[in-house]
Structures are given as structure tokens and as C-alpha cells.
Amino acid sequence: MLKRTLIALIVLALVAGPLAFAAPAKAQDDLPTSPLECPGEEMAADATMAADATAMAEEAMTYDGGQPVDAPDKAGQDIRVLDLPKLIGIAYFSATTKGMNEAAEELGNVEVVTDAPTEANVDDQITFIENYVTQGIDGIMFASNDPVAISPALRRALEGGVHVIGFDANSEPDAREWFVNQATFNGMAKALVDSMVEEVGADGSVAIITSSLTAPNQNRWISEMLAYSEKCYPDLNYLETVPSEEDQQLAFQRAQELVNKYGDELDGIFAMSSVAAPGGADALTQMGVCEDTVVIGISTPNQMRPFVKNGCAPKVVLWNPVDLGYATVYVMRAVVDGTLLPGATSVEAGRLGTLPVINGSEILLGSPTIFTTDNIDDFDF
């Protein structure tokens, strides 16, 4: 009897396992998408300008961020603020931290403390927030690993009189005051898909290497990319989405697996994180298949320079993360000083000039930049 139960269990496990894997995880969220206009005769570069125009047009929303309770008045005084990226130790977040320190030095009255988990884990981030609020800090600048899970901890910070600003990856709007948005999701999606279509044609077959399958930014971009492709390039064929967990070596392996699995059929790979792109491009380079397959990804110029130059990753889409960190500190300072209040339509951000407010409580850094052989040497981060 027991043996029979056991056999039944084994069979169940053997069947259930593959079944669960058979349906590839879709890695997108269920939020509504808003694909931008198709390029028509315009060039891709102009299209990203259009992205901003659309974003501006949507700005009529009222302020939906939260407010700290009885925050001490520190206008013009020294403040100590926490820089809490998704994780520490990768080039991208080192760049945002660099920008924050630049701004802090310029302002002279801001001290930035950088501390974050070594793995992109929201549970650890919550612990960091609670410890720093207990320790006593004037402000928190976070990039969330999960927009919902991080929100209760941030709300407690607001209730404790701490200023909270998001950058890179948002929380729920009422759990922070402002969110510095590096680029709109639909703008990025359009830039990525248009770049890909220029390389592989409107009927190519593509795969996606994302970071973790639960990463909110990545899922949002993928949702927008799929919506935009459906609207503008219905023949673009999406083969598969695979995770690479913020791990360059794993991305390398995933790209190899994709090439081995699909061969010539695979025309392009979207690489959705700053480590997935170099990992994937490196794999294609080493396999010598860049003639047939290219990587179009989101990454930093320094990491991608060799692959842009050897043609394996002809276009890289990103904003400037140093500017992102820089702007975040200026926004924090403006909030503490009381110069950026709910309802404002723009904010001054040092050398970046005036940045617009969009979607009620977001500050838009600018349009995404597309790095190619023509301009990549102008950037160093």
C-alpha cells in the first residue's frame, strides 16, 4: 500500500515537474500598456523624442505621492541620506551612486550613505529601510526590487518623518514623495524594438534574456515591447524569454543555449539588464555567430563598447545612470528645502537644468539614449 502511494507520488512528481516548466514563464506584468506611435518615415532617434512628447501630454495628472509626517525642518541645513540601490557591486548602480556623490559634493550640505543587499532581494531591502529609519536618517533614496513589497516599509519611514524619493525602480506612488524616472517604459520599449527591427527586419525571430522573472522594471518593459510590437510589427516573432538573475555568466550561458536551440532561426536577442547584454554579446562573439544573431540590450557604454564595435551588439539603449543618481539627490534636496512641493511641474537639477514632472509625482530624466559606433566613445560610465 505504502509502496503504491510512493510510486503514485513519484509519477505525480515526474509529470508535474515538466508540466510546470513546459509553459515558459511570460515575464510580463498585467498592468495596462500604452504603446507609442509607430515610426512611419521617421528615424528611430526622432521617435524617442516623440516618446517624450507623449509623456508630456499625459502630465495633467494630479500629485499622487505621499508626504512625510512632521518631518523636521532642515531647509538649507546638513542632511544625511541613504542611497539604497537594488543591490551593490554592479556597474550600473555604481554609476548611480557616483552621480549621487557628485551632486552631494556640488551641494555641499548632503551626506550620501550607500548601503544595500549584495543580492537583488526585496526582503533584505525592507530590513535595510527599517534599520536606517531606526538609526535616524533624513532621507531614503531607493530603487526597489519589488514595488508592492517595499511599500509598507517606506510608508513607515514617511510616518517617521523621513523623506523618501525613488529612482530607477518605483514603489506604489503613495509610499514615496517623488520618483525620478530615467525614461518612460513605453519610450524605452519603442527604442528597443525599433532598434531591433532596423537590424533584423520586421519579420525576424527574437528571444529575450531578462534579469529575474520577477523584476518589475524588466517585466514592464517587456509588456510594453510586446504591445508596441503587436501594434507596429505584428510579424516580429518572439520565441522565448529566459532569466539570467543579474548574473553575467548566466546570461552568457543563456545566450549560448538560445543559439544552440534555435540556430539560424534566431535573429536577435533582447538583453534586458546591464549585465545580461554584455554576457549575451560576449557569448555571440565567442561562438562567432554575430552575422546571424545580434544583441540589442539595455546596458552601459563601457561594458558594451567592444561589442558595439565588433557588431555583435550594434545598438545599446540606456539613459545616463550617473545623471539619474545626480538628479535624485537634487530632488531630495529640493524636497527637504521645501522648493519642490506637490503640484509642481518642474524641478531644477544642477547641470541637468530643468526636469519636467510627469504622471503626477514622477520626474522625467529625459529621452533614452541609443549608443552606436558613432557616439559610444563620447560616454564614460
Next chain:
Amino acid sequence: MAMREAEQDRPSLGLQLRDLVLRQEGVLVAIMVISVIVLSITSNNFLTTDNLLNQARLLTEVGLIALPMTYIIITAGIDLSVGSILGFSAVMLGWLWQEQGLPLELAIVACLGIGTLAGLFNGLFIVYVKVPPIIMTLATLALYRGLAYGISQARSARGYPDWFFRFGAGDFLGLPTQLWFLIVGAIISGLLLARTPFGRGLYAIGNNEVGARFAGIPVDRYLLMIYTYAGFMSGLAAFVFTSRVSTTRADSGTGLELDVIAAVVLGGTSIMGGTGTITGTMLGLVLIQLLKNGLSLSGVKGDATIVVIGVVLIFAILTNNFIQKRLQRA
């Protein structure tokens, strides 16, 4: 009758054993007192009721799973799949409720049930197919995590009703609600281990499994029970975790098994089996959390905190070994 005789035989050996255990725990208490003094000097915010209660909230999930893990390690086994069971059960809780339309109350029961089944599955293979625990649970570490990703399609379930958050974010009789689960669980688990034939059986299995079989201890049944218990507690931790962080994600509890094992081992349970107490595990658990929190409050950064905890772990184990050797000589 036989039982009573066995108990009468214990004092001389038992006294010695208790002395030893007391001293192991004594070392921990000493380290803890020193840590608390140092940490409260370096940070004014450390020794406050609010902070300590908040820390209790954060350690509960690890603590719940550390109870069965103590049993398992006492029998010279290990369970590496507990973090994955947590993720899997949490995902099932969210999936059954949101995608399948099950009432949330039932989904919670299902979450506990699925955790229990996952543990039972480990146990069946370890006991009846004789797969070594480390291999079996390494396999299910991957299997359960894969199921969590597959079933949830890597999407998180959100939007739970307010009453649901009472268990992970609310208070009951002045303490964080989930701490009561841990207190009750620790008392029951501690009594079972220290005062019952079942507990003595576990020590016997850890010291000499073959001998335990010959002594008529139902080894298979006990092993099956403790791995199932680990599954149940992981399911319970999944529920508490979901209620605390307000969303279920397929990667919930990744790496949790290492925190659990660290707490148990720091608490004086030997990975070779045969020794260990629930009191020790709870002390280890609290010590690690106090260090993590206190160091962070004193301005030590995240990566350095891990280093310090590693050093404390090695120091505590060295001290234990030293004392054990001295006692053996004496």
C-alpha cells in the same frame, strides 16, 4: 517498564550531558550579553522596545523553520529545501486565492497543507528510497523553486485584504502577532525534544542510527515525521512571510535555508548529529538577528555585517569545541 529503567539509568550520564549543554548555551549567553552591551553603547537606537520588537518580527520566519531543522540536524540529517518550500507554498497561497478564486482562508490552509506535503515528499524519499538527505533536499530545492516559478508564471500576487496583514504586520497582546507562533512552536518543540521518548529517539538516531534501530526505536517513522514537520513549518513561515511583505513572489525565501542552518549550528547543534537543544537554537537565532541589526544601527555596512557574523559563528564553534575537549579530559 523498560522505559522507566532507562530513565533511572540516565542521571550519571545525563547530568554530565546536561552540564555540557548548559555550558554550550552559557557561551552563547555570554557572547550575547557582551554584544548587547557593545551594541547599545555604539548606537542609542539599539536597546529600545520598538527596535527589539521589530527585530522579533524579522526573525520569526527563520525561527519557525529552525525548530524542525534542529530536530533534523540532531539526527545527522539536513534539509536544504526549506527556503524553496517557503517560496512554493507562498506562491500557491497567492495563486489559489487570486487565480483559482479560492477563499483566502482556504488558501491559507492549502498553503500549510502544501508545505506539509512537500516535506512529506522529502521524507518519503529519504526514508524509503534511502536517498541521502543532502541529495534529496538539494534536488527538491531546485524542484520546488522551479514549480514556484512555473505555476506563478513569475508574477506576484498582490492586493490582500487588511485582515490578512494582521498576522505578519499586526500585534497581538503587545507582541508582533507572528512571534506568538514562534513562542508556542518553540515551547512545544523544546518539550518534545527534551521530555519525550520521541526526543530521546532523535538523539539516538543521530548518535548511531543502526543502534537506534536495534534498540527498537521507530527510526523510519521519526525521520518521516521530522521532515514533514519541516515542510509544515516552512508552509507556516510562507504564510507569515506573505503577510509581512504583502506580496507573494516566486523568489520568496531564497537562501533562507542557510540562515536557518546558521542559527541551529550557532545554537550548539552538531552537524554530525546527536547533540543540540531548542533553547540553543533560539539563542543562536536571536544572537544572529541582534548582531545584524545592532551592527547596521552602529553604521556598519551590509557586506561587513556578514563578515562579522561569520567571525562570530567560527568563534562560538571554536569555543564550544574547546570546552567540549576540556570536559572530555576532565
